[in-house]
Every structure is written in C-alpha cells, then in structure tokens.
Amino acid sequence: MKPIVCFLVLLSALGRQSSAAEKPLNIVLLYADDWRHDTLGCAGNPVVKTPHLDQLARDGFRFTRNCVTTAICGVSRASLFTGQWMSRHGNPAFQAFKTPWAETYPGLLRAHGYFVGHVGKWHNGTFPSEHFDFGRSYSGTHWMTEPDGSKIHVTKKNENDALEFLRDRPADKPFCLTLAFFATHAEDGNPKQYLPQPESLSLYQDVTVPVPKTATEAHFKKLPPFIANEKNEGRNRWHWRFDTPERYQQYMKDYYRLASEVDATCGRVLAELEKQGVLDNTLVIFTTDNGYFHAEHGLADKWYPHEESIRVPLIVRDPRMAKAKRGQTNDDFTLNVDLAPTILAAAGVAPPERMQGRNFAPLYLAAEKPAWRTEFFYEHAIIHNRDFIPASEALVRKDWKYFYWPDFKHEQLFDLHADPGEENDLAADPAQAGRLAEMRHRFAELKAAAP
Numbered sequence: 001m002k003p004i005v006c007f008l009v010l011l012s013a014l015g016r017q018s019s020a021a022e023k024p025l026n027i028v029l030l031y032a033d034d035w036r037h038d039t040l041g042c043a044g045n046p047v048v049k050t051p052h053l054d055q056l057a058r059d060g061f062r063f064t065r066n067c068v069t070t071a072i073c074g075v076s077r078a079s080l081f082t083g084q085w086m087s088r089h090g091n092p093a094f095q096a097f098k099t100p101w102a103e104t105y106p107g108l109l110r111a112h113g114y115f116v117g118h119v120g121k122w123h124n125g126t127f128p129s130e131h132f133d134f135g136r137s138y139s140g141t142h143w144m145t146e147p148d149g150s151k152i153h154v155t156k157k158n159e160n161d162a163l164e165f166l167r168d169r170p171a172d173k174p175f176c177l178t179l180a181f182f183a184t185h186a187e188d189g190n191p192k193q194y195l196p197q198p199e200s201l202s203l204y205q206d207v208t209v210p211v212p213k214t215a216t217e218a219h220f221k222k223l224p225p226f227i228a229n230e231k232n233e234g235r236n237r238w239h240w241r242f243d244t245p246e247r248y249q250q251y252m253k254d255y256y257r258l259a260s261e262v263d264a265t266c267g268r269v270l271a272e273l274e275k276q277g278v279l280d281n282t283l284v285i286f287t288t289d290n291g292y293f294h295a296e297h298g299l300a301d302k303w304y305p306h307e308e309s310i311r312v313p314l315i316v317r318d319p320r321m322a323k324a325k326r327g328q329t330n331d332d333f334t335l336n337v338d339l340a341p342t343i344l345a346a347a348g349v350a351p352p353e354r355m356q357g358r359n360f361a362p363l364y365l366a367a368e369k370p371a372w373r374t375e376f377f378y379e380h381a382i383i384h385n386r387d388f389i390p391a392s393e394a395l396v397r398k399d400w401k402y403f404y405w406p407d408f409k410h411e412q413l414f415d416l417h418a419d420p421g422e423e424n425d426l427a428a429d430p431a432q433a434g435r436l437a438e439m440r441h442r443f444a445e446l447k448a449a450a451p
Contacts, residue, residue: 220298
C-alpha cells in the first residue's frame with residue numbers, strides 16, 4: 001500500500017475512534033432490592049446461582065467493599081438519585097426527598113438530551129412520571145394483575161417493561177434506564193414472604209443452605225438490650241422467616257430463587273443491548289439498595305450498621321475500561337452516593353455542587369490510582385419509635401467500626417480485622433480507650449459534614 005494511502009486510512013481510523021470516544025455513553029442501572037454483597041456466585045456464595053451477573057463481573061469490574069450510607073429502601077434510593085447523604089437530601093424514610101429534581105442524575109441527563117426511563121420500584125413519595133420519557137412505577141407484591149386480568153410476576157413485569165423501553169426508544173438519542181427490581185424484597189404482608197415464579201421452584205431443592213455462625217440465641221442476647229428484645233422489628237421479622245431450621249431453609253431457598261430470577265432478567269437485558277449493537281457503548285451497573293440479615297445476630301432485614309446490612313454488590317461494565325482491567329476486583333470503599341456522580345461523568349455532565357459522592361470510574365480507568373476514602377459516616381433515622389427501629393449511626397473503616405445509638409446515647413466498638421462477625425463489643429475495654437476517643441472525635445467531624 002502506498003504511503004499516502006496508509007496515511008489516509010490511518011486518519012480515517014483515528015476519526016472513527018475519536019467519534020466513538022466523543023459519543024455519550026448510554027446508561028443502564030440494574031438495581032435490585034434487599035440483596036447483600038455476597039448474594040452472588042462470583043462473590044463466593046456457595047448456593048445462589050447468578051451466572052449472568054457472574055459473567056458481567058468477568059466482563060467488567062467488581063467492587064467488594066461497596067456500601068450504603070443508610071440501609072433502608074427509600075432513603076438509599078434517594079441517595080442514589082441525588083448523590084447525597086440522608087442528612088442533606090432530607091428523606092428519613094419513604095417520603096419525597098427535598099433535593100430539586102433538576103439536581104438528580106435522571107433530571108440532569110434528560111436536560112442534556114438523554115431519553116430517560118424508570119422501571120419498577122420508586123419508594124420516594126409520588127412517582128414523578130412527568131420527569132421521565134418512559135416511567136413505570138410499581139412494587140410491594142411479587143404477583144401482580146395485568147389490565148386483562150392475567151397474573152404476572154413482578155420480576156417478569158420488570159423485564160417486559162425494560163425490554164419495551166430498549167426496543168421503543170428513539171435511535172437518535174443516548175438513553176438512561178434505571179431498572180429498579182422489587183426482588184429480592186419480601187412481600188411483608190404475605191406469610192410466605194418470598195414468592196418466586198413456578199419455574200424456579202426446582203432450584204435449590206436438594207441444597208442445604210449454610211446457617212451463619214452468628215445466627216444463634218447467644219449472639220442475639222449479646223446485642224444491646226434495646227435491640228435484643230421482642231419489640232424490635234428486626235427480631236419480629238426473624239420470627240417470620242428464620243426461627244426454626246425448617247423455616248430458615250424454605251425461606252432462604254425462596255429468597256435465592258428470587259435472586260436467580262433477577263439474574264435471568266439482567267441476562268436478557270444485556271442480551272438485548274448486545275442484539276441492538278449498543279452494549280459496547282453502554283455503561284452497565286449492577287447494585288442494590290441495602291444489605292440483609294440472613295439471621296445473623298438473631299435478626300432479619302437491614303437498618304443497622306452491621307456488615308450484613310450495609311455492604312452491597314457493585315459490578316460495573318464500562319466500555320472505556322482497558323481489557324486488562326476486566327474481571328478484576330477492588331476493595332476500596334465505594335458508596336451508593338457515588339453512583340450519581342459516576343453516571344453523570346460517563347455522560348459528560350458536571351455534577352451539582354451539593355452532590356456529595358465521587359465519580360469512582362478513575363479507580364478502574366486511571367493509569368495511577370487516585371487518592372480515595374478510607375472511612376465514611378453511616379446514618380439511619382428512627383422508624384416509628386425507638387423500640388421498633390431505633391436510630392443508628394457509625395464511623396466505618398475496614399479494620400474498625402464505631403457504632404453510636406443516639407436514642408440511647410450508647411457506643412459500640414468492633415475490631416473488624418480480628419472480629420469480622422462483629423461479635424465482641426470493645427467499647428468498654430480500657431485497652432481501647434484511646435482508639436474509642438479518636439473514632440468518636442472523627443465520627444463527630446464526618447457527621448457534621450453530612451448535612
């Protein structure tokens with residue numbers, strides 16, 4: 001080939017690369033419910049089958065210490081949209097958050113030309129359908145009635161609506177879809193709690209789900225007395241799901257069946273993106289709103305600052321990622337408040353000044369690892385009254401954790417390196433007085449910075 005022809009071919013190739021690089025990324029957020037960090041095959045879970053999410057992790061990047069700043073559905077979702085701690089966005093439970101919609105990632109992306117959709121659970125007051133190009137909001141039950149009277153499982157409805165969004169979207173606009181599953185959340189008013197689809201009932205039939213080491217009466221009694229009583233909602237829900245060995249096995253298997261159904265839907269969404277030829281121009285994120293006690297400490301559900309409650313999965317498939325990074329993991333603290341600024345950065349949109357999270361993409365894109373947080377402030381408001389769900393706060397580090405229960409002015413201190421199950425409270429240990437004072441002081445600083 002003549003030199004001038006080679007030069008023109010090179011220029012053409014560079015032009016195509018430049019054009020692709022400048023094209024804004026599409027965004028798909030796969031957002032499950034009540035699903036903690038180790039409810040994944042790729043995270044070492046010996047029971048649950050999540051082949052599609054495991055493949056997503058092999059094709060992408062998995063963060064192993066991703067956490068929420070408040071472990072409850074509504075607040076965590078408000079933090080997702082706003083990139084803010086509860087103290088700033090102002091949603092203490094299930095109300096509308098106070099941050100202006102124009103400062104949320106869906107609001108900003110739509111203002112910058114994106115076709116924006118939301119499918120599934122909302123849980124922040126009245127669903128603002130006027131702010132979405134495609135909006136379908138529903139949750140609360142596993143089986144729903146369609147307009148024609150037929151029954152459909154909520155996860156299958158999530159799937160149908162997500163695929164409709166992807167197939168009917170305008171081809172000339174970048175898009176952002178938040179697919180907010182209801183599963184694996186329990187159907188609280190139903191005695192069966194977890195109601196999977198019939199075709200899933202064959203899963204896990206011949207498996208014995210391991211019982212956690214800390215799922216004992218002795219561990220429950222080691223909790224502070226305002227938790228270790230039968231008025232506490234975490235204990236109440238433990239009775240619903242886990243208070244006999246037979247119940248534990250049945251309910252955990254049904255929970256895992258719901259998780260595998262979500263995994264299957266994630267696989268179909270990814271397949272649709274690939275079929276349309278847009279997967280390699282789409283940032284795909286899988287994460288969840290909070291963790292979940294599987295009977296650890298004699299509790300069920302979430303709310304409190306324990307590891308089971310605050311740690312959630314985070315898998316990112318980013319077309320900008322170097323091949324050498326694919327399949328790797330990272331144990332830095334990423335948080336749910338980081339999702340909004342990360343999504344906006346991928347779209348080339350500047351985050352609002354009051355957004356508190358950070359774009360975590362440099363942790364897998366940058367040639368040199370950026371300076372990153374080594375601790376964070378956790379908060380959860382009181383629900384109903386202090387007997388039902390008391391308020392809780394914490395300073396979380398990888399090796400140590402400080403709990404503060406403001407309704408009771410009670411402190412706890414845990415050495416996570418020696419005691420990963422948070423079994424032994426060291427707050428009263430004279431040998432830890434200096435550490436307790438230092439962490440108490442730092443906790444106060446981070447709490448003051450949250451609003």
